[in-house]
Amino acid sequence: xxxxxxxxxxxxxxxxxxxxxxxxxxxxxxxxxxxxxxxxxxxxxxxxxxxxxxxxxxxxxxxxxxxxxxxxxxxxxxxxxxxxxxxxxxxxxxxxxxxxxxxxxxxxxxxxxxxxxxxxxxxxxxxxxxxxxxxxxxxxxxxxxxxxxxxxxxxxxxxxxxxxxxxxxxxxxxxxxxxxxxxxxxxxxxxxxxxxxxxxxxxxxxxxxxxxxxxxxxxxxxxxxxxxxxxxxxxxxxxxxxxxxxxxxxxxxxxxxxxxxxxxxxxxxxxxxxxxxxxxxxxxxxxxxxxxxxxxxxxxxxxxxxxxxxxxxxxxxxxxxxxxxxxxxxxxxxxxxxxxxxxxxxxxxxxxxxxxxxxxxxxxxxxxxxxxxxxxxxxxxxxxxxxxxxxxxxxxxxxxxxxxxxxxxxxxxxxxxxxxxxxxxxxxxxxxxxxxxxxxxxxxxxxxxxxxxxxxxxxxxxxxxxxxxxxxxxxxxx
Numbered sequence: 001x002x003x004x005x006x007x008x009x010x011x012x013x014x015x016x017x018x019x020x021x022x023x024x025x026x027x028x029x030x031x032x033x034x035x036x037x038x039x040x041x042x043x044x045x046x047x048x049x050x051x052x053x054x055x056x057x058x059x060x061x062x063x064x065x066x067x068x069x070x071x072x073x074x075x076x077x078x079x080x081x082x083x084x085x086x087x088x089x090x091x092x093x094x095x096x097x098x099x100x101x102x103x104x105x106x107x108x109x110x111x112x113x114x115x116x117x118x119x120x121x122x123x124x125x126x127x128x129x130x131x132x133x134x135x136x137x138x139x140x141x142x143x144x145x146x147x148x149x150x151x152x153x154x155x156x157x158x159x160x161x162x163x164x165x166x167x168x169x170x171x172x173x174x175x176x177x178x179x180x181x182x183x184x185x186x187x188x189x190x191x192x193x194x195x196x197x198x199x200x201x202x203x204x205x206x207x208x209x210x211x212x213x214x215x216x217x218x219x220x221x222x223x224x225x226x227x228x229x230x231x232x233x234x235x236x237x238x239x240x241x242x243x244x245x246x247x248x249x250x251x252x253x254x255x256x257x258x259x260x261x262x263x264x265x266x267x268x269x270x271x272x273x274x275x276x277x278x279x280x281x282x283x284x285x286x287x288x289x290x291x292x293x294x295x296x297x298x299x300x301x302x303x304x305x306x307x308x309x310x311x312x313x314x315x316x317x318x319x320x321x322x323x324x325x326x327x328x329x330x331x332x333x334x335x336x337x338x339x340x341x342x343x344x345x346x347x348x349x350x351x352x353x354x355x356x357x358x359x360x361x362x363x364x365x366x367x368x369x370x371x372x373x374x375x376x377x378x379x380x381x382x383x384x385x386x387x388x389x390x391x392x393x394x395x396x397x398x399x400x401x402x403x404x405x406x407x408x409x410x411x412x413x414x415x416x417x418x419x420x421x422x423x424x425x426x427x428x429x430x431x432x433x434x435x436x437x438x439x440x441x442x443x444x445x446x447x448x449x450x451x452x453x454x455x456x457x458x459x460x461x462x463x464x465x466x467x468x469x470x471x472x473x474x475x476x477x478x
Contacts, residue, residue, distance in 0.1 A: 009050055017052055021060040029069055029080055036083035040070070043078075102224050118453035120462030123407040123432040125453040126318050130377060135366055140357045151352040157343040158336065159186025159328075160355035166362035167328045171312075175289060176299030178306060179330045185339050188325040188350055190285065191217050193313045196342055197248070198225035200335075201281060206247040211239045213437035213444070215257045215285065218250045231439045238263030241274055248281050253301045254289040258409045258437055258448050260401040268301050275309040286314040290371050291452075292404035293379040302330060311335070316358065318406060319371060324354055378452045381459060382408065385451040388463035396470040397446070406452035409434065415473050417445040424469055429462060 012020035028034040041049065043057040050057075061078055064070045071081035099107065118125035144151065158164065165181040172179060187193050194217065202208070204226030210219055212231035222229055230246070232239045238261065239251055251271065253263035263271075275282045284301045302312040315327035331339060343349070361367050385408055389399055397410040411434075412420070421431045434446035451459060 017056050018059050018063070021050070021052065021056065022063055025060065025064055026069060029082065030084065032084065034080050036080055038080045040078045040080070102226065105223050106220065118450060119428065119430050120454055120458055121407070121432070121447070121449040121451070122430045122453070123448040123450040124318065125450055126321065126374070126406065127377065127453045128321055129453075130374065131321055132366065132370060136357065136361065139360045139364075139366075140353065143356045143360060144353060147356060151356055153352070155349035155352045155355070156340075157349050158340045159184065159350065160352055160359060162363070163326075163355045163359035166359045168330075170362055170367070171300070171328075171330065172303075175286065175297075176303040177312060177330055178303045178308075182336060183330050183333060185329045185331060185336070185343070186350055186355060187327045187329060187343070188347070189317070190287065190313050190315045190327045191221065192346075193327060193329045194218055194221035194250075194283070195224075196329075196339060196346070197281075197283065197311065198222050198227065199346075200338055200342055202227045202247060207245065209239075209242055209246045209249045210439070211250070211252065211256060212439060213258060213434065214250070214439075215252065215287075216437060218283075218285070219439060222248070222250075229439065234259070234261070236261070236264075237267040239267070239271075241270070245278055246280055248283060249275070250283045250285065251301070252285045252287065254284075254286055254297055255292070255404050257285070257287065258407075258434065260403060260405060260409060262298060262403070263301075265298065268298075268304060271301070272305050272308055272310070280309065282308075282310045284310050284312045286312055288318055288405050289314070290319050291375060291378055291406060293375070293382060294403045297404070307332070319367070319374075320358065320361075324358065326350060326354060326358055374452075378406065381451045381454060381456065384456045384459050385449060385463070388460060392463050392467040393470065400446075407432075407448045407450040409448050410446050412445040412447065415470065417447075420469065420473060421447070423473070424466065427465060427469065429465060429469075431466075 009020060009024045012023050014020070015023070025034070025040075034040070040046070040061075043054050043061060046052075047054040047057045061070060061072065065072055065078075065081075068081060070078055072078045161181070163186055164184040167184050167186070168179050168181040171177040171184075185193075187196070198221050202222065202225045206227050208222045208227045208229050209232050210222075210229055212233055214231075219229055227247075230242060232242055232249075234240065234256065238253060238256065239249075249271070251263070253268060253271075255262060271282060274280070282301065286300060289297050289300070300312055302308060302310040309332070311332070312330040313327065316324055317327070320326075329339075382402060386399060386402065389397060389408075389410065393410075396414055397412055400409045400411060402408050417433055417435055421433055424431045431447040431449070434448060435443040438444070454462065
């Protein structure tokens, strides 16, 4: 604060030292740089910082107190005494900034805006209330004491070595992936993984195939790289290959986003053979394979063939917590060095202490225990939501395949999706829409109803409100 006041004080040239200091403090208060109830430096400290006598500072403080700007309390200090409303800035007459074509494409997506705390029915949110906070904090404190300054410096762009090793072990045992620690790259998010891959593997005009409907974040990453994106239709076995050649193909074989259908073993083998024959890359987004409820998930596509052309990626946002900002990518050995260099250019590396804590969490068995509890918890909540849909909402919506995941996709049988979504927002319900996940006009209306972060009571209450809204919309149309 004193440094900022020194800068303002040095600009004052009119009057004596006391008048200049009074003018400086008034300007700081009126402009909002000093806010209501904020404590000012002591007169001794401010005199030292501004190279003034303490008598001058005391006189300035006393004058501003008499004018009502400051309030002084013996033994406590000097505080700003007035609260000014924020001043509205006049509209700028300057032309807006000129964005690149890629920038305009990114802005046209509307961005990704997740709620800070999951409301009904925010999609893809884990239950943070059920997370073992004390266990995580204890591990973090232990590691900070034992590692000290080693977790305060720069890190490896490929990730913290113990975490890469722990992730490789976990993926090999739980998902059947063929990987070593050297093939694991630790990133901040799966979106960053997609952007890195687009940067390294795509030239403008290259063709990329994506599932229809599908994850819009992947489409945005590839469009921003100048790729030509084509939509693949789905059948009961999964994404159907198109005619022609693609540089990249983005797939969610374990649990298609958003329908929930798993890809059949036959279709998986077809894709592996296609990638090998066309020298193309398959990106396998393993976004929620940990949460399957009715049957065991199929092994990862990446592990079905030695030396496959599959790049697998996933995130800890769903299994641990979103603000951890840790994700992983398993890549063929030929891509590891290039990805490390590209990562070093973009943002360097992920924070070391969270990586070390996550590594210990996995290595000590806490991660496996946490997943077992969350599967049981989310399974029961999925069943609760399905029961509510069949009991209350069946005339208006129909649930799609729901064997796993953190949200349940439903088809809207009657009503306008956009209008109902807005009306739901007005009464505090978030209904993530299904139709924006389509790149082509042939769209299906519906919602992705998140359930994992909601208690059974919250699910029932939300469904009651949704039932009232849908029933009222039918009466209005009549």
